[in-house]
Amino acid sequence: MSEVDGSIDPHKVVFCDFDGTLTNFVIIDHLYETFAECGLQYAERWERGEISTMEEMESTFATVTASREEMERELAKVDLVPGVSEFISMCQKRGYSFAIVSDGLQWYIEYILRQHGITGLRIIASQIHFEPGAFRFSYPWYDPEIPLRSTSKPTIIRRYQERGSKVAFVGDGTSDFEVVGVADLIYARRKLAEYCLSKGVPAIEFTDFFDLLTKWQAF
Numbered sequence: 001m002s003e004v005d006g007s008i009d010p011h012k013v014v015f016c017d018f019d020g021t022l023t024n025f026v027i028i029d030h031l032y033e034t035f036a037e038c039g040l041q042y043a044e045r046w047e048r049g050e051i052s053t054m055e056e057m058e059s060t061f062a063t064v065t066a067s068r069e070e071m072e073r074e075l076a077k078v079d080l081v082p083g084v085s086e087f088i089s090m091c092q093k094r095g096y097s098f099a100i101v102s103d104g105l106q107w108y109i110e111y112i113l114r115q116h117g118i119t120g121l122r123i124i125a126s127q128i129h130f131e132p133g134a135f136r137f138s139y140p141w142y143d144p145e146i147p148l149r150s151t152s153k154p155t156i157i158r159r160y161q162e163r164g165s166k167v168a169f170v171g172d173g174t175s176d177f178e179v180v181g182v183a184d185l186i187y188a189r190r191k192l193a194e195y196c197l198s199k200g201v202p203a204i205e206f207t208d209f210f211d212l213l214t215k216w217q218a219f
């Protein structure tokens with residue numbers, strides 16, 4: 001990748017979704033299935049667009065009695081999609097600003113990445129606070145413009161674009177739909193790939209991150 005060295009540009013930003021993108025399944029749904037009395041009941045309503053991420057997380061975690069440590073023992077088993085470390089290294093080598101942008105929780109993202117030796121990444125996501133007998137949440141990236149999401153991905157992307165940055169987005173699912181038509185370049189797997197196709201918005205489809213590396217385009 002020798003052409004890489006000449007292409008360092010701090011105004012290029014890569015935002016990457018977490019659940020279902022860097023991992024093979026949706027981690028928060030796995031926690032719900034494993035630890036919540038109500039299972040996926042609220043997650044399914046969220047998927048249908050009936051409730052917000054905030055309502056989904058708060059209602060579901062209200063039925064969880066497991067401790068943080070018990071949940072982290074489950075998180076410790078989670079694998080990353082092949083090629084994630086290599087992809088992040090490529091971004092750093094090219095001088096892209098890289099961040100994970102998630103409608104999920106910073107807690108489990110950081111925990112899982114650390115299990116795989118990945119630390120120090122910028123993570124834009126919602127917060128869970130473990131308090132005695134209760135879980136509390138805060139949403140630093142909420143924007144009423146996108147009321148169903150706890151982290152407004154298009155708002156964050158536009159903020160960078162207004163400062164002159166170009167933004168490539170990598171994602172997989174429903175919480176990424178609002179970036180379609182906003183991000184300058186989209187790499188998509190699964191549901192997001194189908195969604196882009198249905199909207200006639202160009203997206204580069206990928207399977208895992210080794211595949212994505214072969215399809216990566218200068219932007």
Ligand SMILES: [Mg+2]
Nearest residue numbers: 017019020173
């Ligand atoms: Mg996802």
